[in-house]
Amino acid sequence: MKRILVLPNEFEEKLNEAYLSAEVQSKWLEIGIGSAQEMIEAMLQKLNKNYPKLKVVECRFDTKENIKSTIENSGNSSIYSGYFETEDGRIDGLFFYIHPKLNSGNDFLTRQVMPTLLGISDSVLNRTNNLYFNNRPVYIVNLNETNRSSQRAVKVSFVCSELLGFNYIDMFNRGYHDVLGSSHPIGNRDRLIGLEELDNLLLSNGSNNYFEVNDVQKELILLSGLIVNSENPSSEVYRYLLRVLPAIYMAIDKNYRINFDSFNGVNQSLIEKIRNYVSKLNSII
Incomplete structure (x- = not known):
């Protein structure tokens, strides 16, 4: 067509x-x-x-x-x-x-x-x-x-x-x-790099400021510091979202819950949109 x-x-x-x-x-x-x-x-x-x-x-x-x-x-x-x-x-x-x-x-x-x-x-x-x-x-x-x-x-x-x-x-x-x-076969969702490798990819000054993984509780914990402490939170949300969405997909594939608690009390329309999306995902776990 x-x-x-x-x-x-x-x-x-x-x-x-x-x-x-x-x-x-x-x-x-x-x-x-x-x-x-x-x-x-x-x-x-x-x-x-x-x-x-x-x-x-x-x-x-x-x-x-x-x-x-x-x-x-x-x-x-x-x-x-x-x-x-x-x-x-x-x-x-x-x-x-x-x-x-x-x-x-x-x-x-x-x-x-x-x-x-x-x-x-x-x-x-x-x-x-x-x-x-x-x-x-x-x-x-x-x-x-x-x-x-x-x-x-x-x-x-x-x-x-x-x-x-x-x-x-x-x-x-x-x-x-x-x-x-190193060589990774990116491009096929069945062969993605894992959460640990993505965690390493996002390291900055020895720390990943986007998410943490709790394998015991089976949770992906999204971190709010980059947005809360930003001088331009709206722009930071878009940078943040591009980097945490792959982690969210991987976590859902593992039947992990997405922990959004770090954003409690953060009153921003863009954050509410992400919160709604995360709530939908968590509803299937």
């Missing part, structure tokens, strides 16, 4: 704006791309090559507000999200992109992807039996030409997205599995 990729109007604007930079032009030419339109065509070709079942034949542009409504995002509209539309008008996949010239590692995936997914999850949570955080396949294309994609924290975020089953493409063919320190 053929598909159309529906993109926000700002997507093309971001590419045209980026191409005004000589540095961006130079990076694009390294992969044989000489214009914004060529980048769009190359992106569609790469999506089809990596995921042949998509069969994307063209892209269409729409307003971010229309896209927000179509994908049932209850949060803010986003210039980074789109969707795949089948020939019969169904929406069967979500699309996100990391745009050129973005030079803040903290914003990779967290600002582009997680707010929209949280908004969709909150919108559909009470009317679906799906226990996954996202209700449709997720595809992420990295168009960023800076060296941020080579930073450890950014590579960890790419690994976490892959652990969640997200489909990731780097237009510049940069890898990130080296951050694991």
